[in-house]
Amino acid sequence: MTARTLMIQGTTSDAGKSTLVAALCRLLARRGVKVAPFKPQNMALNSAVTEDGGEIGRAQAVQARAAGLEPHTDMNPVLLKPNTDTGAQVIVQGRAIGNLDAQDYHAYKRIARRAVLESHGRLAARFDAIVAEGAGSPAEINLREGDIANMGFAEAVDCPVILIADIDRGGVFAHLVGTLALLSESERARVAGFVINRFRGDIALLQPGLDWLERETGKPALGVLPYLHGLHLEAEDAIESGQRGASAGALRVVVPVTPRISNHTDFDPLRLHMQVDLRFVYPSETPPPADLVILPGSKSVRADLSFLRTTGWEAYLRRYLRYGGKLLGICGGLQMLGQEIHDPLGLEGETGSCAGFGWLDLSTVLEPEKQLRNVRGELTLENAPVTGYEIHAGVTKGPALERPFARLTDRNDGACSEDGQIMGTYLHGLFESNAATDAILRWAGLAEPETPDYAAIREAEIDRLADAVGAHLDMNAIDRMLDLNRQGVYA
Template sequence: MTKAIMIQGAGSNVGKSMIVAGLARAFLRRGLRVMPFKPQNMSNNAAVTLDGGEIGRAQALQALAAGVAPLTDMNPVLLKPESEVGAQVIVQGKRIATVKARDYAALKPSLMAPVLESFHRLAATCDLVIIEGAGSPAEINLRDGDIANMGFAEAAGVPVVLVGDIDRGGVIAQIVGTQAVLPAEDEARIKAFVVNKFRGDPSLFDAGLAEIATRTGWSSLGVVPWFADAWRLPAEDVMDIAGTKGGALKIAVPRLNRIANFDDLDPLSSEPGVTVEIVEAGRPLPGDAALVLIPGTKSTIADLQFFRAQGWDIDLKAHVRRGGHVLGICGGYQMLGTAIIDEDGIEGQAGRHEGLGLLDVVTEMKPEKRLALTKALYLPTGDAVQGYEIHIGQTDGPDRARAWLQVEGRSEGAASADGLVRGCYLHGLFTSDAFRAAYLAELGGESSGLTYAADVEAVLDALATHLETHMDLDALYALAGDVAPAAIRSL
């Protein structure tokens, strides 16, 4: 019978996603068919699935760790923030609405049915489902209608392991305090705890582990030391984006307010000859960058205004005058054009919005979203490129005549007459090793021979070994509960 265990956190960013990925790989190596699952995620870093939808990028990484294709059922509810108060709601891979935060509370209870449907569909195909919570169950003000933590655990009848983060300090209070505020029935679902991100000799925390176990009655599954190679895996959260100090070739990336699908940066950050500099708001674009890469965004028009507010439009034009290169991907591509036309107000205020004017193209916003896993050719060299498209809007204009990609028989992208400025809709193109090497060579860099996919696989294997060494995985598997048939449970 299929088993399931839920990994919840004593706070946000305690390392749940990484632990689930490592556990998925570890149990795969033990011969089990594993499926990752996250009932609700909030992220603009999305992945396109084989079944034509979108899920959080972290669940796609966990699927890779488990050796299975990413499916919409792995993350049935995805919230993609579009403003400070509203988010797009994706259910089983498809957009159903854009709602304000206060209205989502009313919508949430209706989402438990598709969440459970996805969970049971996954469970029917595997030996073990490893479930990731969101935020913390200690946010008891969100308990009514909850589908992300204890609400789901109760509905699905699954046991919980609680993870605390010692790196930020106060881990005893995190874990013991979580127990103190939980209702008795929720507290009873937690069977064990893990202390994550320890730096130094883990035995120095033996007394702390004993104190937590004594105060909570929960068993310890171990202290997990800091995993130094975590940065080499795709980041889940925008707060995790960080520059990397590498070689002399500098790529500057302005941190947009609604930056999305920033996994485009990961292969570049892994190149030892490349320095990726994340440019924060209020700072100028560096004058010594070979490339300014404008990434995707969930709100192109709002981020275009944000870009100008930083003075980056002036810096960017100066960069091009010096002979510097510019690449815009998806929303960044749209921003580089002469205009964005949004007659229906899909992104807010309806009308025509002036672009940065570095590409002679115009984008018209359309309500239909394109979601596709894509194979392409890099026309200057003929190298194969794999990636994905996830966007609204159609872009056309004279600079499209200099398309530099061919996607399944059609031209894709645009380039300026001097070739310094390019844009395209294809995310993930830098994961293709031959293309990445050719593109970096055009910028004056040298290829390291990095095989990016193999590098990610090696890090996932190292992460699994790390957890095998420092966690009691036999005890964790013994705590996993049998998945009850879907018909038994209803709300």
């Protein structure tokens, strides 16, 4: 018996699709349902390495954890990673197939659709239920032809759809009714109900609007979810710049926000660290004083390096290093620290080369086969154990690698400068390892770091979200949509 699928679509981006899917995965898994998340097409620069050695959107990796699963490429068969304003690297079932501009990708959708349905079919054969997530809004008229991300997928697999809207933005009823009005007749019939997200206040004041909504559309409001202050889930793409209050005398950590910053979820553990004052610095802002500067990953390393130069960061960093500051580069940030970056095939933009900052004696060549792996080992700092993952096309060589940042189980990683001021690594997710984070913070000047257990925080936040959704959503309606009273699931 194959799984039933329920799809969550939103009236806008950031309406709450990802969080609702994660919550439903946790709620169903708690009840013994074998449930898997699924997102046909995702556009994001935050990604994760899967158990089968591929790459998917970070949000689907979080949803997999909520379901008690290891992430798998079938959970997000098409991932688009923008490298310009009009083009993106296209990743299909975990593997990059090349760069396409918007027009070329539109033509490619027929092929992508096959991959989407293949992956969904494999999950449906393995699980009791699938909770799928749409992308953006189903009412984007210009993208309707050949759609595989929203209603096009829902129609292909014949699944019900819940439409979620964010009341905190304002205009929630206009969002819901307007979206419904822009759907085709068959698509409107597929919408099984509405969810209103991020509500704060007296529910009695909202009730007249809910009654009107049901009369106007003939569809039920399935739940009004509360605004959860301080909720932390790893972001699909948008940078979560807020921080839980740092203590007095906290270590000042600065991260420049470049146009193609990637995997900025690397910094979530620092954002939640009470002894760290983490600042994302945007292009319009002046870099503040810092104890540690971290150059983040990038989807277009040469372009982001040029951006840092034209916005004054190179001069800032030279001055900062002259006065003893500590500098760490992660992935693309490591490549920037070297002598040269070569892109002979134009994998991230125009073909060519550029000079790096020149602070580590290494050079990088971008090659077509992306390196994707989950790794473990220990830092050369204090021999601290570390786990992480690699997602990069660059192959880096040079004498600086003889002073590695980490010793992994099968090789060394990264480099450290002779004076100990500068370090670079390919390891994403390294701050999720407590001992490694403590060692890096001590290196940067924090005398007695007390790093919280990030994995435990993440689990607690997923549980908190699931508890709130379970208390405010009509779960009986969810059971009916997924037909979970079938024999073999639960009675």
